[in-house]
Amino acid sequence: xxxxxxxxxxxxxxxxxxxxxxxxxxxxxxxxxxxxxxxxxxxxxxxxxxxxxxxxxxxxxxxxxxxxxxxxxxxxxxxxxxxxxxxxxxxxxxxxxxxxxxxxxxxxxxxxxxxxxxxxxxxxxxxxxxxxxxxxxxxxxxxxxxxxxxxxxxxxxxxxxxxxxxxxxxxxxxxxxxxxxxxxxxxxxxxxxxxxxxxxxxxxxxxxxxxxxxxxxxxxx
Numbered sequence: 001x002x003x004x005x006x007x008x009x010x011x012x013x014x015x016x017x018x019x020x021x022x023x024x025x026x027x028x029x030x031x032x033x034x035x036x037x038x039x040x041x042x043x044x045x046x047x048x049x050x051x052x053x054x055x056x057x058x059x060x061x062x063x064x065x066x067x068x069x070x071x072x073x074x075x076x077x078x079x080x081x082x083x084x085x086x087x088x089x090x091x092x093x094x095x096x097x098x099x100x101x102x103x104x105x106x107x108x109x110x111x112x113x114x115x116x117x118x119x120x121x122x123x124x125x126x127x128x129x130x131x132x133x134x135x136x137x138x139x140x141x142x143x144x145x146x147x148x149x150x151x152x153x154x155x156x157x158x159x160x161x162x163x164x165x166x167x168x169x170x171x172x173x174x175x176x177x178x179x180x181x182x183x184x185x186x187x188x189x190x191x192x193x194x195x196x197x198x199x200x201x202x203x204x205x206x207x208x209x210x211x212x213x214x215x216x217x218x219x220x221x
Contacts, residue, residue, distance in 0.1 A: 007203035010071035014196035017064030018189040021057040025185065028054060040178045042185065043104040043118065051103070058100025062093040065129065068192055069093075071199045072136055076146065081139040088132030095124030126184065130164045133157050133191055145205060149198045156191045163187055 028045045029037060035044050045054040069089030076082045098121030105115030137157040140150035167180035 004203045007071055007075060008200055010067045011196045011199035011203065014064045014068035014071070014192050014199065017060040017067075018192040018196065021061050021064075022186065022189050024053060024057050025182070036178065037182060038176050038179045040106065041104070041181050042178075043099070043122070044106045044178075046103045047106060055100055058096055062096045062100070064192060065089050065093040065096070068196060068199070069132065069136075072139075072195070075199060075202050076139055076143050079139065079142070081135045081142075085132045085135035085139065088128045088135065092125045092129035092132060095121040095128065097121070099125060126164060126167075129188065130157075130160050130184075133160055133188065136195070137191075145202055146198065149194060152194060153191060156187055156194070160184060160187045160191065 025042060028035070028042075028050060031050055032045055032048050035048065042054070045051065066089065069086045073082055073086040099118050100121075102114040102117040102121070104118040105111045110116050110119055133153075134157045137150065137153040140146035140153055163180055163184040167177055167184055170177040170180045
């Protein structure tokens with residue numbers, strides 16, 4: 001697969017999986033009204049009649065995260081921010097897979113091995129994914145091809161970080177952790193869509209640059 005096609009595929013995967021996850025979460029709000037969106041995390045949907053559908057978003061989300069992280073690693077200069085962001089995306093995707101394989105215990109507290117593994121996966125996935133988003137967003141400011149989206153992505157990254165901190169605080173004391181988790185997820189999906197779209201645009205830029213280099217080589221010969 002040539003470089004242009006590869007970036008297009010990776011960007012499309014990131015966008016498609018984000019839209020799919022968002023669609024499922026919105027649908028579950030209406031299909032499972034008995035789940036309190038203020039206090040119950042999205043993982044609680046897995047325990048209901050539509051659990052199989054909700055479980056799929058853990059796996060599609062992991063694929064989308066890896067695709068986007070790999071695409072950014074290949075599209076940007078290999079500086080520490082980019083390498084660290086890619087590594088964090090990879091580990092976060094593994095955490096999400098773990099959370100998808102093992103349903104949570106709801107209502108709390110954790111009572112089973114499955115619930116413990118789910119909590120561990122989520123405890124890896126959300127924080128590391130958030131840090132990875134922040135690092136990539138900082139890296140965009142240093143790359144002329146990505147600078148046009150750096151302001152928006154950095155603003156989303158800051159909002160994601162705030163949502164994560166509020167979510168942790170809500171889990172401990174405030175009592176609206178479910179709501180904050182949904183806000184966090186929506187912001188992360190928005191970031192993925194914005195970056196996925198720009199990765200597809202970058203594919204066209206990369207294609208033009210490659211064509212120019214090939215033309216220069218042919219002319220030189």
